[in-house]
Amino acid sequence: MCLAVPGRVESLHDDAGLRMARIDFGGVYKTVCVETLADVAPGAWVLVHAGVALQLLDAEAAAESLRLLAEAARLGSTP
Numbered sequence: 001m002c003l004a005v006p007g008r009v010e011s012l013h014d015d016a017g018l019r020m021a022r023i024d025f026g027g028v029y030k031t032v033c034v035e036t037l038a039d040v041a042p043g044a045w046v047l048v049h050a051g052v053a054l055q056l057l058d059a060e061a062a063a064e065s066l067r068l069l070a071e072a073a074r075l076g077s078t079p
Helices: 058-077
Strands: 005-015 018-025 028-033 044-050 052-057
Touching: 005 028, 005 058, 018 044, 028 044, 028 052, 044 058, 052 058
Parallel strands: none
Antiparallel strands: 005 018, 005 044, 018 028, 044 052
């Protein structure tokens, strides 16, 4: 099973010819490749798997994904 997580683009930069972004995952910041997304910009929500942004999300879809992940975490911690 694979898991892709929504995050918000903070900034963009170039790294050895690849477009990269600093992504905010709820206060945890990671560098992610955004080469696959032509229209990505700071403030955008993206779905990330294994260090690569797979698609753009609207804010509503990102919020719903985060809600479902939080619910799954809550259910997983119940004895």
